Amino acid sequence: xxxxxxxxxxxxxxxxxxxxxxxxxxxxxxxxxxxxxxxxxxxxxxxxxxxxxxxxxxxxxxxxxxxxxxxxxxxxxxxxxxxxxxxxxxxxxxxxxxxxxxxxxxxxxxxxxxxxxxxxxxxxx
Amino acid sequence: xxxxxxxxxxxxxxxxxxxxxxxxxxxxxxxxxxxxxxxxxxxxxxxxxxxxxxxxxxxxxxxxxxxxxxxxxxxxxxxxxxxxxxxxxxxxxxxxxxxxxxxxxxxxxxxxxxxxxxxxxxxxx
DNA sequence: CAGAATCCATATAGATACTG
DNA sequence: CAGTATCTATATGGATTCTG
Numbered sequence: 041x042x043x044x045x046x047x048x049x050x051x052x053x054x055x056x057x058x059x060x061x062x063x064x065x066x067x068x069x070x071x072x073x074x075x076x077x078x079x080x081x082x083x084x085x086x087x088x089x090x091x092x093x094x095x096x097x098x099x100x101x102x103x104x105x106x107x108x109x110x111x112x113x114x115x116x117x118x119x120x121x122x123x124x125x126x127x128x129x130x131x132x133x134x135x136x137x138x139x140x141x142x143x144x145x146x147x148x149x150x151x152x153x154x155x156x157x158x159x160x161x162x163x164x165x
Numbered sequence: 166x167x168x169x170x171x172x173x174x175x176x177x178x179x180x181x182x183x184x185x186x187x188x189x190x191x192x193x194x195x196x197x198x199x200x201x202x203x204x205x206x207x208x209x210x211x212x213x214x215x216x217x218x219x220x221x222x223x224x225x226x227x228x229x230x231x232x233x234x235x236x237x238x239x240x241x242x243x244x245x246x247x248x249x250x251x252x253x254x255x256x257x258x259x260x261x262x263x264x265x266x267x268x269x270x271x272x273x274x275x276x277x278x279x280x281x282x283x284x285x286x287x288x289x290x
Numbered sequence: 291c292a293g294a295a296t297c298c299a300t301a302t303a304g305a306t307a308c309t310g
Numbered sequence: 311c312a313g314t315a316t317c318t319a320t321a322t323g324g325a326t327t328c329t330g
Contacts, residue, residue, distance in 0.1 A: 049195045050215040056269040057191065059276060064189070064265070066182065070174045082312055090175040093304060098313065108279025119311040120310085129275055136264040140189070143261045144181040150254055151184060154233025207292050218324055223293065244291040245330080 062107055067092055067100045069137065072130060075110065079125035109133070187232055192217055192225045194262065197255060200235065204250035234258070 051057050062068070067089070074080060074088045086097055101124060104110040109130040113123045176182050187193070192214070199205060199213045211222055226249060229235040234255040238248045 047213070048215050049199055049213055051191050051195055052216065055273055056266055057194065059269050059273060060265060061191070066176050066186070069182065070176055074174055088172070088174055090173050091177060094313075095305090096303070106280055106283040107276050108283075114312095117311090120313090122312060129272060129279065132272060133268065136261070136268045139261040139264040140185060141181055143258065144184050147254060147257060148180055148184060151232050154254070155231055158231040158233075219293070220325090221323070239292095242291090245293095247292060 059107075062103055063109055063133070064137075065100075067096055068104055068109075071097075071100055071104065072109065072126065072133065072137070075124060075126045075130075076134075079113075079123045082122050082124070085124065104130070184232070187228055188234055188258070189262075190225075192221055193229055193234075196222075196225055196229065197234065197251065197258065197262070200249060200251045200255075201259075204238075204248045207247050207249070210249065229255070 063072075070089045070092070071085060074085055080088070082097070082101075085101075086092060086094065089097070101110065101112070105112050105124075108127055110124050111127050113125070115121045115123060188197075195214050195217075196210060199210055205213070207222070207226075210226075211217060211219065214222070226235065226237070230237050230249075233252055235249050236252050238250070240246045240248060
């Protein structure tokens with residue numbers, strides 16, 4: 041009818057979101073950060089990231105590898121060792137991630153004030 | 166002992182992540198985008214965002230409001246209507262969000278190549 | 291219209307045990 | 311060491327119903 045052009049936003053169709061969901065989640069960001077200074081082996085990453093389980097770490101590393109963000113090198117010693125390192129593509133994430141991080145540093149105080157105001161109002165109701 | 170300074174990354178303690186988890190999730194990003202052109206009422210937002218349920222939308226809006234990203238104005242007509250609009254703080258997110266979005270536009274082709282390579286290798290195994 | 295409340299399916303995380 | 315496999319607790323999401 042007359043609702044010719046209401047632009048509908050879709051999370052499912054948006055390639056951008058689909059991609060970001062795979063690389064900007066809780067663990068992935070920490071993994072990428074932990075590899076910034078150089079390659080690390082599986083258990084070394086695990087030790088660096090507090091609270092991550094082996095399962096979660098494996099899943100995340102696989103996904104990051106599939107998306108070309110990290111590279112996986114098997115070193116056939118005995119016992120076997122596996123080294124992970126950031127790819128060039130992964131490094132290109134540094135800028136946008138840093139921009140987000142800077143935002144939180146800059147505005148976290150404001151956010152906390154807003155929270156305090158909101159919570160105070162909620163108690164008063 | 167001698168493991169004096171292994172820097173351990175924690176998702177739980179990181180204020181940055183804690184905050185980003187609240188404003189960079191699936192629905193919040195779409196809500197913020199939908200409000201870019203001006204205030205909208207509850208059901209107008211709901212219509213714009215494909216697939217969001219009333220519950221999810223309510224929860225997200227509350228959280229965004231609490232964090233000072235959107236503002237909620239009750240208009241006492243009958244029936245009642247509620248208008249949501251982006252705050253100045255919310256608008257400050259435009260830059261970092263855009264940076265991330267630009268990244269996906271620029272590198273998605275590379276990511277897709279990486280995926281194709283990975284999947285091919287996986288099939289071959 | 292803008293929600294609150296409830297119920298339920300399912301996805302996800304975590305713990306545990308096992309292996310090349 | 312670097313995983314895989316399995317089980318379970320819990321969280322999350324969606325559908326539905328109801329209300330000022």
